[in-house]
Amino acid sequence: MIFKCVLCGIFSFSPVCEKCQRDFLKPSIEYKDEIVSFYRFDDIKELLHYKYEKFGSRIFWIMAKNSLKIFARNYFEKAFLIPVDDNPEKGYSHTAILAKSMQTKYLKPLFSSLRASNSFKYASKSLKERLSNPRNFVYKGAGDIDVILIDDVTTTSLTLKEAKQTLKKHNVNVLFSVVLARG
Numbered sequence: 001m002i003f004k005c006v007l008c009g010i011f012s013f014s015p016v017c018e019k020c021q022r023d024f025l026k027p028s029i030e031y032k033d034e035i036v037s038f039y040r041f042d043d044i045k046e047l048l049h050y051k052y053e054k055f056g057s058r059i060f061w062i063m064a065k066n067s068l069k070i071f072a073r074n075y076f077e078k079a080f081l082i083p084v085d086d087n088p089e090k091g092y093s094h095t096a097i098l099a100k101s102m103q104t105k106y107l108k109p110l111f112s113s114l115r116a117s118n119s120f121k122y123a124s125k126s127l128k129e130r131l132s133n134p135r136n137f138v139y140k141g142a143g144d145i146d147v148i149l150i151d152d153v154t155t156t157s158l159t160l161k162e163a164k165q166t167l168k169k170h171n172v173n174v175l176f177s178v179v180l181a182r183g
C-alpha cells in the first residue's frame with residue numbers, strides 16, 4: 001500500500017514516512033510520578049488526533065513501535081499490561097494497540113479488563129468537568145497480580161489515579177503507568 005505521509009506529504013510505504021519517524025518520533029523517555037512517558041503532547045498532537053479516525057490504528061502502531069515497544073523489549077520482569085478503557089471505537093482501541101505493542105515473553109496484555117462505565121468524552125474538557133465526571137471503572141481481570149497501566153495521554157493523571165483506585169480494590173498492584181505522551 002502507498003500512503004501520503006501525514007506529516008510531510010511525500011509518498012511512502014507507511015502513513016508516517018521513515019524520515020519523519022526519525023525526525024519526529026525519536027522518544028525522549030521520562031519517568032515522573034510513577035509514569036513513564038515518551039513524548040510531549042504538543043510535539044505529537046497532530047498524530048494523536050488520528051485516534052478519532054479509522055486510519056488512526058496505523059498511526060498509533062507507528063508511534064508505539066518507536067517508543068513503547070522499544071521500552072518493553074528492555075524490560076525483563078513479569079507483569080500484566082492493562083490498557084485503560086480499551087473500548088473499540090471506529091473498529092479499534094488505541095490503548096489496546098499500545099498494550100499489544102508491549103507484549104513480550106514477560107509482559108502480557110489483559111484486554112477488555114478495565115472499562116469505564118461512564119462514556120463521558122474527556123478530550124478537551126476542563127478539569128472541573130473531568131472531576132465531576134469520574135470514569136467509574138469496572139475491572140474484570142484477575143486479582144493479586146502486578147500490572148503496568150497503559151494510556152495514550154496524561155495531563156492531570158486523573159484517569160490513571162482513578163484506574164489505580166479501582167484496581168486496588170481488586171488487590172491489583174500497579175507497578176507504574178506507561179503513556180505515549182505527557183501534556
Ligand SMILES: [Zn+2]
Pocket residue numbers: 005006007008009010016017018019020021
Ligand atoms: Zn514524512
